[in-house]
Amino acid sequence: MENKVKREGAVIFSEYNRGDAVKKAISIGREDVLFELKESKLRGRGGAGFPTSTKWMLTAAAKSDKKYVICNADEGEPGTFKDRVLLLEYPELVFDGMVVGGYAIGAKEGIVYLRGEYEYMLKSLQDYLEEMRKDNLLGKDILGKKGFDFDIIIRLGSGAYVCGEETALIESLEGHRGEARNRPPFPVNTGLNGKPTTVNNVETFASVAHIVTKGGSWYSQHGTDKSTGSKLFSVSGDCKKPGVYELPWGTTINELLKIVEADNTKAVQVGGASGLCISKSQFDRQLGYEDLGTGGSIMVFNESRNMLHVLKNFMEFFVEESCGQCTPCRIGNVKLLEGVEMIEKGEYTFNYINKLKELGETMRISSKCGLGQSSPNPFISILENFKEEIFNNGKGGK
Amino acid sequence: MLVLEKNSLSEEIGKLVDLYGKDRSSLLPILQGIEKNHKYISDFAQQEVARLLDIHPVEVYSVVTFYSFLTHKPMGRNVVRLCQTITCDMFGKEAVAKAIERELGIKFGETTKDKSVTLEYANCLGMCDQGPAMLVNDQVYSHLTPEKAIEILEKLK
Numbered sequence: 001m002e003n004k005v006k007r008e009g010a011v012i013f014s015e016y017n018r019g020d021a022v023k024k025a026i027s028i029g030r031e032d033v034l035f036e037l038k039e040s041k042l043r044g045r046g047g048a049g050f051p052t053s054t055k056w057m058l059t060a061a062a063k064s065d066k067k068y069v070i071c072n073a074d075e076g077e078p079g080t081f082k083d084r085v086l087l088l089e090y091p092e093l094v095f096d097g098m099v100v101g102g103y104a105i106g107a108k109e110g111i112v113y114l115r116g117e118y119e120y121m122l123k124s125l126q127d128y129l130e131e132m133r134k135d136n137l138l139g140k141d142i143l144g145k146k147g148f149d150f151d152i153i154i155r156l157g158s159g160a161y162v163c164g165e166e167t168a169l170i171e172s173l174e175g176h177r178g179e180a181r182n183r184p185p186f187p188v189n190t191g192l193n194g195k196p197t198t199v200n201n202v203e204t205f206a207s208v209a210h211i212v213t214k215g216g217s218w219y220s221q222h223g224t225d226k227s228t229g230s231k232l233f234s235v236s237g238d239c240k241k242p243g244v245y246e247l248p249w250g251t252t253i254n255e256l257l258k259i260v261e262a263d264n265t266k267a268v269q270v271g272g273a274s275g276l277c278i279s280k281s282q283f284d285r286q287l288g289y290e291d292l293g294t295g296g297s298i299m300v301f302n303e304s305r306n307m308l309h310v311l312k313n314f315m316e317f318f319v320e321e322s323c324g325q326c327t328p329c330r331i332g333n334v335k336l337l338e339g340v341e342m343i344e345k346g347e348y349t350f351n352y353i354n355k356l357k358e359l360g361e362t363m364r365i366s367s368k369c370g371l372g373q374s375s376p377n378p379f380i381s382i383l384e385n386f387k388e389e390i391f392n393n394g395k396g397g398k
Numbered sequence: 399m400l401v402l403e404k405n406s407l408s409e410e411i412g413k414l415v416d417l418y419g420k421d422r423s424s425l426l427p428i429l430q431g432i433e434k435n436h437k438y439i440s441d442f443a444q445q446e447v448a449r450l451l452d453i454h455p456v457e458v459y460s461v462v463t464f465y466s467f468l469t470h471k472p473m474g475r476n477v478v479r480l481c482q483t484i485t486c487d488m489f490g491k492e493a494v495a496k497a498i499e500r501e502l503g504i505k506f507g508e509t510t511k512d513k514s515v516t517l518e519y520a521n522c523l524g525m526c527d528q529g530p531a532m533l534v535n536d537q538v539y540s541h542l543t544p545e546k547a548i549e550i551l552e553k554l555k
Contacts, residue, residue: 001540002528078483078522116430116467117523119536156430158465161521175425177464193423236485236526243527273484299485299526313484317521323464 003085007259009246011222011230012206014214018092019137021209025100026145028212033104034060037208039216041228046072046164046201047271047295048370052208055198058188059105062196067107069098070192070199072169074115076161077272078317079297082232083202085244087114087121090206091128095152097205099137100212102150105198110152113169116159125154161321165369166199168323179325180369201295203232223249227288235260237269237300249288256298257283264302267386272297273314274374277307279385307386311378312340318375329372332363336379343390350391353383399442408446410435415450422451425461429468437473437516444470466520474509476554479520479533486529490543494530497544501551514555 005013025033038053059067071094075083086094098110114121129152132138142148160178162168167181170192191197200208207229211219220228227249236242239262247256257265269277270287271294278285278292285291301310315337324330339356342348360376367373383390414431418424428447432439439447439462448455462468480486480495495506502510502517509516525531528540532547539550 001525001538075524076522079485079526080522081524081526084524115524116465117520117533117538120538155427158426158430159467159520160465172426173423175422175461177461234526236529237488301488305488310484313482313487317483321521 003088004243005085005089005246006235006241006243007245007247009230009248011210011219011248012093012203012232012246013090014210016093016209016213018132019096019135019143021096021212022099022103022137022143024213025103026143026148030060030104030106033100033212036211036216037104040207040211040219041216041226042204042207042211042219043227043289044201045203045207045231045295047077047293049289049293052200052204055188055200056101056104058186059107059196059198062189064196066109066193066195067105068192068195068197069101069105069107069110070166070169070173070197071098071110071112071202071205072164072166072199073112073118073202074157074164074169075118075202076115076164076321077274077295077297078314079234079236079269079272079299080295081234081236082244082296084118084121086202086206086232087118087125091125093206093209094202095129095132095205096137097200097208098152099142099150100208101198101200101205103142103148105196107198108149108151110150111173111192112152112154113157113163113173114154115157115163119156122154122156129154160323161317162323162369162371165371168369169199170197177323179323180371182368203296224286224288224290226290227293231287231294231296233287233296233298235298235300237298238262238265238302238305239300247287249286251287253278253283253285253287253292256287257300260300262300262302264304265300266303266305267301267307267310267382269297269299269301269310269378270294271377272299273317274371274377276377277310277381277385282385307382308340308344308390311382312337312344314378315340315375318371322371322375326366326368326372328363329367329369329375332359332367332372333375335359336376340379357383399440404442407436407440407443411443411446411450415447420451422453425451425453425458426465429458429462433468437475437477438469438471440470472509472513474513474516476514476535477516477518477533478551479518479523480506481521481523481525481529481531482519483522483526485526486523486531489529491530493544494532494542494547498547498551501548515551 163178
């Protein structure tokens, strides 16, 4: 396995030493940590892009005897692997970010929910936490600050994509099936064991470590107005240099394709299986919350690829990974997959395919969690953006 | 199941419960521990966990059947999970899959007669930049070719 980062940008991979963020946080105090975070305009790096400072302020303001900081390392979105690289190569950023989180919201317990597929990391991460305990970056009275106690444990998932959804993740930690909860109430008020909980992505914590150390305004000078800082992109598929790239928000698809040395590109899937598939005419679009917001999965397809086959692979994925709790997602995904198979065999009517697109729209608004709300995205975008290939030149019939 | 086996399994589960705590939230780590040692979670093991955590056995069964890494049917001593998601698929998953099936003489979802290997597909393993990839128990292997995959499996025997 290779974990070398292909491009180190100016933000996430800027200089950092273990403990920097924790020292700084203690010296400026809780309120200023939250202020710097607000100033940075950091948004959640898992994909949904919720403002991190809002989440933390709500958890900090909640009154409770117990609070939790959870790191969502259930990186299951097809095409995403940046968290693997962060955890293996830069654990100091992630764990320091969690400690700062504990300090800011007043939590004493941190939990990393590591996907079962990443069990091979467990030992090295636990060893790292042990080193932090020795350095008093975890444990009691951290770095001599009276009353600042915080420790981190790692819990493993067991192979369920849906547990990347924060309330399903919490259910799993509580010993239940990973079925998403209704929201509201949100975890910031009623999270793990009914206590206020902040759940953030691995990369979010890594960003926090830099923001606290170097300041919110330092961070927000990178990127664009609404999408500050930089983003880690996990690039895979048809390109000469797949891997993890740190790029400023605002980079266009065309620029990115050039950097990763992709030729003859026909399609780019932005945001993983649950993201959007765009065609050549849209390669001037920008990565960022203004246009293409994403958790960083970029899959490149060249002219030789059959887009119907790609779509089928995605829909099979969702049929398997739907938790089965709510009807639109459980049945809708099966229907969409059947539709793809009909097209494959050439046994379809446009009337029915249009009905399935409407079903997709219904799933978007009626599914309980992000899985069913986003799983129609590839179906709708691939059939729309590649209809020439799929319906008109016969390729789809094969 | 022999009484002796039952007793030793009960004792083992008791130890896991002591280690992780007698609380519902310990359910997954306890089940993961049993899965690791026995390659499945038998009806008896599920009942024991339920008894010790003071929950209904069906609650345990419901959790076991939800997660793909927890199983209630016996698996082989080694579990091989080949990634079937798109980028691994694009870079030769099919050829690797066929080679493994031929070499082991079983299909995906099956276990070899000598119980040494269970073969399964997995969804995205997070190795999309280095596909095709597979997990053998908890170890990950990337950049697979049919030849390389078989070499890895040979070492399991």
